[in-house]
Amino acid sequence: MTDTAALADEFDSWFAPDTGAATTESIPTIAPATLDAREISAWFGDHKVLDRVSLTMPAGRVTALIGPSGCGKSTFLRTLNRMHELVPSASLAGEVLLDDVDIYDASRRITEARRQIGMVFQKPNPFPAMSIADNVLAGLALTGIKLDKGAKTDLVEETLTKAGLWNEVKDRLRQAGGGLSGGQQQRLCIARSLAVRPRVLLMDEPCSALDPTSTRRIEQTITELAQDVTVVIVTHNMQQAQRVSDRCAFFLAEAGTPGAIVEHGPTEAMFGSPQDARTADYVNGRFG
Numbered sequence: 318m319t320d321t322a323a324l325a326d327e328f329d330s331w332f333a334p335d336t337g338a339a340t341t342e343s344i345p346t347i348a349p350a351t352l353d354a355r356e357i358s359a360w361f362g363d364h365k366v367l368d369r370v371s372l373t374m375p376a377g378r379v380t381a382l383i384g385p386s387g388c389g390k391s392t393f394l395r396t397l398n399r400m401h402e403l404v405p406s407a408s409l410a411g412e413v414l415l416d417d418v419d420i421y422d423a424s425r426r427i428t429e430a431r432r433q434i435g436m437v438f439q440k441p442n443p444f445p446a447m448s449i450a451d452n453v454l455a456g457l458a459l460t461g462i463k464l465d466k467g468a469k470t471d472l473v474e475e476t477l478t479k480a481g482l483w484n485e486v487k488d489r490l491r492q493a494g495g496g497l498s499g500g501q502q503q504r505l506c507i508a509r510s511l512a513v514r515p516r517v518l519l520m521d522e523p524c525s526a527l528d529p530t531s532t533r534r535i536e537q538t539i540t541e542l543a544q545d546v547t548v549v550i551v552t553h554n555m556q557q558a559q560r561v562s563d564r565c566a567f568f569l570a571e572a573g574t575p576g577a578i579v580e581h582g583p584t585e586a587m588f589g590s591p592q593d594a595r596t597a598d599y600v601n602g603r604f605g
């Protein structure tokens with residue numbers, strides 16, 4: 318996916334399949350949840366790209382997924398909120414438990430899983446012509462949540478503050494989201510995700526399109542967010558993984574085999590005393 322419009326479509330489509338979303342006048346405030354992936358295998362057609370990946374991503378912590386290009390990090394991330402199934406040829410085996418409830422259970426609505434497990438993409442994808450405030454509120458309509466004006470105003474301030482953008486935009490909330498810098502747009506997208514009060518926020522290389530200053534600003538935001546929401550982030554940047562994450566999982570797809578986790582654990586141990594020689598080689602920049 319290459320342009321902003323296409324990514325905005327992706328945002329739209331992830332809520333689209335559900336027709337039975339409930340309407341409510343308030344958004345439940347809930348605590349961060351633990352996400353537990355059990356024996357996840359994933360395919361595109363008959364190409365198996367993940368093989369029985371199990372990983373617990375603890376509540377209120379930042380977990381970084383690291384590994385060379387093509388080892389299945391993004392695919393794994395997309396299985397965690399049922400985005401993988403948006404690809405027509407895609408299939409999946411295994412379970413993803415959100416505080417012990419399987420998000421793939423047939424009785425659970427797809428929209429509810431995606432509301433509770435939000436996603437921030439590689440390139441910022443605000444709706445460019447929509448105002449900053451309306452961008453923040455965009456997810457509410459898509460999930461069927463209706464709020465009165467005062468509650469919306471409060472929610473815009475609350476989420477832009479949490480995303481570290483409020484002070485920069487509070488005097489121009491009616492201006493177009495597309496007029497912000499790349500880093501500001503990414504923080505706007507974080508605020509948009511937070512507005513539906515997710516319990517988990519998935520981030521797929523959220524800084525890869527940003528300059529170093531904007532990157533550090535997003536990293537600061539991620540660190541601050543972790544008390545409200547569980548964060549799972551894919552990153553190629555080893556310094557970033559060390560700076561923002563509590564735990565890391567190292568993925569590898571060796572010699573044409575599907576991606577699997579070689580090692581996972583506290584970030585300090587993964588970088589300071591890795592158990593597997595392949596982890597040591599990767600985190601020290603010897604390949605990948």
Ligand SMILES: Nc1ncnc2c1ncn2[C@@H]1O[C@H](COP(=O)(O)OP(=O)(O)OP(=O)(O)O)[C@@H](O)[C@H]1O
Pocket residue numbers: 361366384385386387388389390391392393404
């Ligand atoms: N939509 C798709 N259709 C078919 N194959 C896909 C699709 N998306 C990913 N793949 C394949 O799945 C495998 C894993 O890709 P994935 O993007 O998950 O890896 P990654 O570790 O996130 O890579 P990168 O770090 O380069 O983003 C690769 O072989 C890739 O070519």
